[in-house]
Amino acid sequence: MALPLILLLAQPVGFSESRTVPYASGARLVSVRLPSATKVSVELWFDSRDLMDRPGANGWRHLLEHLTAAQAAGMEERLERRGYLLKATTYATAMRFSLEVPRSDVDMALGVMRMIVQPLKLTPERVAQEKKILEHEWATAGSSEDALAAAVMTLTKGQRMVPAGNLDGIKAIDAPLMTEFQRHQFSAKRTLLLLMGDVDHAFSELVAGPFFSNWKYGNPATPFAFPTGAVETQSSAFGGRAVALSLPTESSTSLWVHQYTGGSLAEHIPGAFYRQSTGKDEVVMSLWAPGSSLKDALARVSVADYFGSWPGTLARWQKPTQEMLAFNEGLRQSGGAGVPLDQMVKSASQATAADFEQALAAWKSAPTIGGAR
Secondary structure: OOOOHHHHOOOOOOOOEEEEEEOOOOOEEEEEEOOOOOOEEEEEEEEOOOOOOOOOOOOHHHHHHHHHHHHHHHHHHHHHHOOOOOEEEEOOOEEEEEEEEOHHHHHHHHHHHHHHOOOOOOOHHHHHHHHHHHHHHHHHHOHHHHHHHHHHHHHOOOOOOOOOOOHHHHOOOOHHHHHHHHHHHOOHHHEEEEEEEOOOHHHHHHHHHHHHHOOOOOOOOOOOOOOOOOOOOOOOOOOOEEEEEEEEOOOHHHHHHHHHHHHHHHHHOOOOEEEEEEOOOEEEEEEEEOOOOHHHHHHOOOHHHHHOOHHHHHHHHOOOOHHHHHHHHHHHHOOOOOOOHHHHHHHHHOOOHHHHHHHHHHHHHOOEOOOOO
């Protein structure tokens, strides 16, 4: 997931406290009060640590994301009229559906989430249609996503794959198997509802109770049975050039600075794209550009080129935004990367000008990954 520059320059917020409420089913509510926030982040997270992408099943959760998010299609016009955007994202270790709304529309947001997690009523034609949409999505993303996939496979020594998947990975799944896969992925014990923003804990518990009262999925007694003997055919060859970095998730200040720098470089270098994949222990970041001059372009960049007014930008960066806080806490609570909120705020406040200089130097010296020669 790339972190857009506009996100990092948004109005920062602080937090007061968080509370976790476990339910008998295994589901959890995490409530975080942000006193200065004007909206509420309503996020539904699913732990995927033992359903991660693997050879022969690469892209299954991405396909599930598309199929389930489409169940809220009837609400899209209503959401857009109010200026809300439903976001659905698949990470290496989790899935996430999120909306940011005023407190007065939290019930509506939860209604959208309930629509998303309804059991799928699939036909072979419906699955085939969504596979075609994914094929178009991959074709549109092009070499920048291929570069990230190659970087993840290389820098994690084949231990992790990009959840966006590929066509070879989803050929093995059909409608009945996807229905069973959804039952496992959306089981109660994997489910986390995060409410962060202008809400108190009593309000969060009040709205979360009905949300979880009629959950459609139990907790399967046996693990999901992935097919065996499949061979992954992901190629590391792609057009253009790419450089890649891998940082451990616990190095929070350094990690955020490298992410910010990578995203800013993509905006500064013509045609460049920044991509990242967040795993349990590391984040792999890649920067891709067409042609063969990426290294030359990086060599010519200085921090002043992309950082603008240094003191003001640094001060804004030192306070994480609401979306950053929500993403971090949701991923952490779902078993993925992330640090406690108080540590995240403290680490961000410790970022210095020297950290950005070091991050730029790391990108300039980063190894080239794959690519057509």
